Amino acid sequence: MDACAHVIDVHGLTKRFGRRTVVDGVSLAVRRGEIYGFLGPNGSGKTTSIRLMCGLLTPDSGRGTCLGFDIMKESAEIKRRVGYMTQKFSFWEDLTVRENLDFTARVFGLPRRRQAVEEAIEGLGLQTRAGQLAGSLSGGWKQRLALAACMLHKPELLLLDEPTAGVDPAARRDFWEELHRLAAKGISVLVSTHYMDEAERCHKLAYIAYGKLLASGTAREIVEGQGLATMAVQGSGLQELHARLLRDARVEQAVMFGSSLHASARDAKALGEAVRGALSSGQTCTPAQTGLEDVFIFMMNASRDSFGVRP
Amino acid sequence: MNGALFSFRRFWAVVVKEFMQLRRDRMTFAMIVAIPLVQTMLFGYAINNDPKHLPTAVVCSDGSPLARSLEASLINSGYFDVAGRMSEAEAARAFKEGRILFSVSIPSDFGRRVLRGERPEVLVEADGTDPTAASGALAALAGIAARAQARDFQGPLAHLAPRPAPYSFAVHRRYNPEGLTRYNIVPGLMGLILTLMTVMMTALAVTRERERGTMENLLASPLTPLEIMAGKILPYVAIGHIQMGIVLAAALFLFRIPFAGDPLVFYASSAVFMAANLTVGVTVSSIARNQLQALQMTIFYFLPNLMLSGFMFPFAGMPDWAQAIGCVLPLTHFNRIVRGVLLKGSGWPELWPELWPIALFAGIVLVLAVASFRRTLD
Numbered sequence: 001m002d003a004c005a006h007v008i009d010v011h012g013l014t015k016r017f018g019r020r021t022v023v024d025g026v027s028l029a030v031r032r033g034e035i036y037g038f039l040g041p042n043g044s045g046k047t048t049s050i051r052l053m054c055g056l057l058t059p060d061s062g063r064g065t066c067l068g069f070d071i072m073k074e075s076a077e078i079k080r081r082v083g084y085m086t087q088k089f090s091f092w093e094d095l096t097v098r099e100n101l102d103f104t105a106r107v108f109g110l111p112r113r114r115q116a117v118e119e120a121i122e123g124l125g126l127q128t129r130a131g132q133l134a135g136s137l138s139g140g141w142k143q144r145l146a147l148a149a150c151m152l153h154k155p156e157l158l159l160l161d162e163p164t165a166g167v168d169p170a171a172r173r174d175f176w177e178e179l180h181r182l183a184a185k186g187i188s189v190l191v192s193t194h195y196m197d198e199a200e201r202c203h204k205l206a207y208i209a210y211g212k213l214l215a216s217g218t219a220r221e222i223v224e225g226q227g228l229a230t231m232a233v234q235g236s237g238l239q240e241l242h243a244r245l246l247r248d249a250r251v252e253q254a255v256m257f258g259s260s261l262h263a264s265a266r267d268a269k270a271l272g273e274a275v276r277g278a279l280s281s282g283q284t285c286t287p288a289q290t291g292l293e294d295v296f297i298f299m300m301n302a303s304r305d306s307f308g309v310r311p
Numbered sequence: 312m313n314g315a316l317f318s319f320r321r322f323w324a325v326v327v328k329e330f331m332q333l334r335r336d337r338m339t340f341a342m343i344v345a346i347p348l349v350q351t352m353l354f355g356y357a358i359n360n361d362p363k364h365l366p367t368a369v370v371c372s373d374g375s376p377l378a379r380s381l382e383a384s385l386i387n388s389g390y391f392d393v394a395g396r397m398s399e400a401e402a403a404r405a406f407k408e409g410r411i412l413f414s415v416s417i418p419s420d421f422g423r424r425v426l427r428g429e430r431p432e433v434l435v436e437a438d439g440t441d442p443t444a445a446s447g448a449l450a451a452l453a454g455i456a457a458r459a460q461a462r463d464f465q466g467p468l469a470h471l472a473p474r475p476a477p478y479s480f481a482v483h484r485r486y487n488p489e490g491l492t493r494y495n496i497v498p499g500l501m502g503l504i505l506t507l508m509t510v511m512m513t514a515l516a517v518t519r520e521r522e523r524g525t526m527e528n529l530l531a532s533p534l535t536p537l538e539i540m541a542g543k544i545l546p547y548v549a550i551g552h553i554q555m556g557i558v559l560a561a562a563l564f565l566f567r568i569p570f571a572g573d574p575l576v577f578y579a580s581s582a583v584f585m586a587a588n589l590t591v592g593v594t595v596s597s598i599a600r601n602q603l604q605a606l607q608m609t610i611f612y613f614l615p616n617l618m619l620s621g622f623m624f625p626f627a628g629m630p631d632w633a634q635a636i637g638c639v640l641p642l643t644h645f646n647r648i649v650r651g652v653l654l655k656g657s658g659w660p661e662l663w664p665e666l667w668p669i670a671l672f673a674g675i676v677l678v679l680a681v682a683s684f685r686r687t688l689d
Contacts, residue, residue, distance in 0.1 A: 056531050080533045090528035094335045095328070106324035107532045133335075 007032050007157045007188040010064025010071065013052050015045075022048045024211035025062070030157075030190055030204075035183050037202030038192035041300055045211040046192040047087055050159050053190070054082050067157055080108070083150035087161040087192075089142045091149060093135025097126055100134050101149055108153040120148045140171035147178070158182070160191040164198065176201050196293045207296060209303040215295075223295050228252075229268030230290040231275045233261040235283030250274040253298050264294050317541075321534050325542025329516065333546060339512075347504045347554040351561040354500055360492045361447045367391040367413040368402045375422020380463055381433070384455050385415060390448035402436075412438045412445060428471060486654040497562045498653050499622040502645040504558060505581070506588055506616050507609070509551050513592030514605040516543050522601045536684050544589050551585045562653070571656030580648045580666055587641040587673035590680050597683035616642040641669045 008030040015023040023045040030036045040046050051057040053066050055075025063070075069077045091100045101120050105113045121130045124144055129137070134145060143163060150158065158179075164172045176198065179189055183203075191202070199205055199219065206216040215222045233241060238261045245254040245263050251274050252265040265271040268287075275285050333340060369382055385391045394411060402414040416434040418424070424431040435452060437445040464472035487494040517540075520526040529539050562568040591612060599605035617623060619633055620642040626634065637643045644665040651657035651665070 054531060056527070076533065076535075079531060084531040086524065086527050086531070088524040088527075090524045090526075092328070092332065092525055093523070094332050099328075099331055103324055103328045104532070106327070107321055107534055109318070109320055109533075 005031060006065075007034075008036075008053055008064070008066050008190060010053060010066075011062060013049065013059045013062035013064065015048055015052055015057060016060050022211050023052060023059075026208065026211070026213045028053075028206060028213070028216070030188055032156075032188050033183055033186045034203045035179060035189045035191065035201070037199045037205040038190060038208065039194070039199055039205060039296060040192075040208035044209045046208060047161050049208065050084070050161050050190065050192065054084050054159050055079055056084070080153075081155055081157070083153070083155035083158045085146050085150045085158070085160045085163050087165065089134075089146060091134050091142075091146060094133060096131050096133055097121065097124075097137070097145055098130040100145065101152060104149045104152050110153060116152060120152055124148045139166050140168060143167050143171070143175065147175070151182075156187060158187060158189045158191075160189065162192050162194065164193065164195065172198070196291070196296075199292055205292075207299055209300050212303065214299045214303055219292055223290055223292060226290075226295050226298060227266050228264045228290045228295060228298060229266070229271050230262055230264045230288045230294055231271060231285050232288035233263065233275065233279070233283055233285045234259065237280055237283065241278060241280065241283065244278050245275065248274045248278065253294070253301065255294065255297055257293075262288065262291075262294055264290060264298060316535055317537055318535075322538045322542045325529075325534065325539060326545050329543055329546045343508070343550050343554065344557065346508060347557040348561065350504055351497060351500050351558050352565070355493050355497045355561070355566050358492055358496045360443060360495070361490065362444055363389045363447075364392045365390060365412045365444065365448055366410060367393050367415060368395070368397045368405055368411045369393050369415050369417065370397055370399050370402050371415075371417040371421075372419040373417055373421040377422040377425050377463055378417050381417065381421075381456075382415075388448075388451050388455050390451050391415075406436070406438060409438075412441075413448065425471065426468070486650075493566050494568060494654060495650075497558075497566045497568055498649040499646055501555060501558045501562070501581075501649055502584065502620075502642045503617065503622055505551055505555060505585060505645075506642050507613055508554055509547055509585055509588040510592040510595065510612060511606065511609045512547050512550065513544055513589050514595040514599065514609055515602055516547065517593065517596030518599050518602050518605040521596075536681070540593055540680070540684060544593065547589060547592070548582075548585055551588075552581075555581055555585075568653055570653055572652035573658055576658055576662060577649070577652045580645065580652070580662065580669075583666060583669050583673065584641055584645040584648075587669050587676065590673050590676040593680040594676055594683055597680065616640050619643070621646055638668065639672065641672050644669050 006029045008028060011027045013023055013026045014021065026049055038046050038049070048057065052059050053071060055066070055071055055078040058072065063072065065071065066078045067081050071078065095103065098117060098121060101117045102113065105117050110116045121127055126145070129141070134142065137145060147163065164175055167175065179191070183189055193199060204216065204218055205222055207214045207222065215225055217225065238256065242254050242256060242261055245251045250265060250267070250270040251263045254261060254263045263271060263275050279285060367385065371378055371382070382393060386393055391413060397405065399416070402411070405411045406414065414436045416436070418431055421431055421433070435449070437449060439445065484490050520529060563570055595605055595608045595612070599608055615636060619629065619637040620640055621637065622642070626637060626643065629637065647665045648662050651662050
């Protein structure tokens with residue numbers, strides 16, 4: 001059966017709020033044990049898509065299954081088997097770590113509830129803070145608590161909505177190591193993020209902008225799919241060069257990356273001429289590998305133009 | 312869908328969570344006890360619909376004994392505290408400054424004209440900005456003229472004494488022989504406090520989840536809307552009962568209000584009344600986006616309850632359309648039930664006509680509450 005291979009398999013999901021179409025014909029397939037990255041600018045419909053998939057919202061049109069259950073009709077079944085971590089910390093700040101976990105365990109009707117809660121606390125390394133109010137935890141600890149709580153009922157699929165926003169790099173790294181451990185155990189993960197390093201840790205990616213799915217596949221597939229060539233420029237006075245390149249029609253995109261400037265275009269030859277012609281003394285340029293970030297910025301600008309949305 | 316629509320276990324999880332949060336929220340916890348207690352004490356002792364000792368000016372240039380005895384009898388009635396004699400201009404200023412509520416103008420040849428049998432007029436001016444304050448005192452005036460000066464008209468002046476009416480009224484105030492205001496206020500406060508607290512606390516409890524983003528967590532869990540709603544309401548039903556107990560205890564032991572009726576009738580009616588208020592609270596919480604809006608809407612619901620339920624102002628005195636609004640409000644009926652049970656000793660047959668409108672209100676608003684709660688999901 002199809003559902004065995006795909007934990008999420010949705011087609012043409014559309015959701016409108018009033019006259020605004022927030023999610024527009026999104027199709028997505030996530031395999032078992034896969035970490036699927038969900039990328040896109042703010043307000044692109046990532047959160048709404050995730051809510052549609054876990055049965056929190058009903059789509060206006062489209063169909064699909066989540067863990068083999070119909071997202072239109074069997075949202076209760078889906079909710080029981082999916083771990084959903086909201087973008088904003090959504091546990092109770094005036095309850096302690098243990099009370100939050102205990103409530104979640106009660107709601108999911110876990111057998112041997114107390115034991116499950118204590119195990120989760122141990123797994124978190126939170127034994128000393130179990131009696132602390134959740135509101136007094138730091139961002140990183142809150143995020144770990146939220147993950148532990150949505151893992152409590154041993155879901156087969158995790159839906160994580162920007163789980164690492166506002167979390168320090170070390171905690172982020174730990175978090176992603178944990179995700180890979182879970183994936184190795186056969187748990188599937190759909191995770192939305194803004195971070196490129198996180199995107200590169202995913203098995204597969206989908207890029208969504210203005211409610212439309214623009215690309216999906218592995219990172220390499222997405223990069224190759226756009227057929228962009230990129231030149232990297234090092235040196236001084238890059239700001240002026242940046243301005244000059246933006247006016248050149250042969251350069252489709254010019255982005256500053258710290259100490260270097262990335263110029264990209266689909267026509268590699270024309271790009272090379274344009275960049276070399278614009279260089280001043282003290283600046284060197286080399287052909288560079290087009291990165292995910294170059295591609296995402298390119299797709300976002302392209303989609304903005306084609307949908308007539310003002311930046 | 313094979314998941315049960317209502318699971319007691321999940322519902323109980325919400326109840327336990329709610330109580331844990333309440334226990335942490337010391338301020339709310341203190342309010343649960345303080346509001347009914349302080350309000351009952353404050354209003355029970357403070358409000359008096361038959362005020363006495365009202366500041367009065369006497370404008371009089373007549374030195375006759377008759378004028379003096381009129382003044383004395385005004386004071387003796389207990390309603391008027393004569394601040395002193397004033398000129399007309401002084402009295403007018405004192406009115407404006409709010410120093411006096413009454414002025415009594417005795418004409419300069421009062422004594423002489425009384426003796427001549429000319430029936431002179433004594434002008435009594437009252438500050439009409441507060442009709443309730445003046446009404447009791449003005450009603451007492453008739454008796455003052457008739458009774459208090461009987462002593463003056465004896466012997467040769469006997470022909471001036473007013474003749475008694477051929478019949479008299481015997482007034483008996485049933486259920487409240489002394490006409491004590493607190494018999495009206497204290498039972499009335501019960502419903503008023505319950506209305507405010509239950510509507511507000513349920514409305515805040517649900518909007519708080521939305522405002523803090525925790526509602527999404529509840530909705531994404533296996534909890535059904537019914538379990539969430541019921542679980543959030545039950546703690547406030549319990550609190551409502553505690554508050555009612557506090558007000559009732561204060562009424563019985565501090566204010567010595569009689570409890571003439573059946574406690575079971577009282578208890579059952581108040582449970583229905585609380586249910587009605589809780590459904591309003593849930594509806595408010597579904598419509599309001601944040602706690603501030605929830606509070607504003609609570610006040611919006613509370614004010615007509617305060618004004619039109621017959622608690623503050625006599626129900627019979629309102630125009631038909633206002634009575635119609637009043638009849639919709641649960642508090643109107645609950646006030647009658649409380650007065651009925653406590654003071655009149657009424658039972659089911661007398662109170663049933665007041666109870667079913669509350670139940671009907673609760674039923675209709677419940678449908679509204681569930682419908683609006685559902686809509687918040689999408």
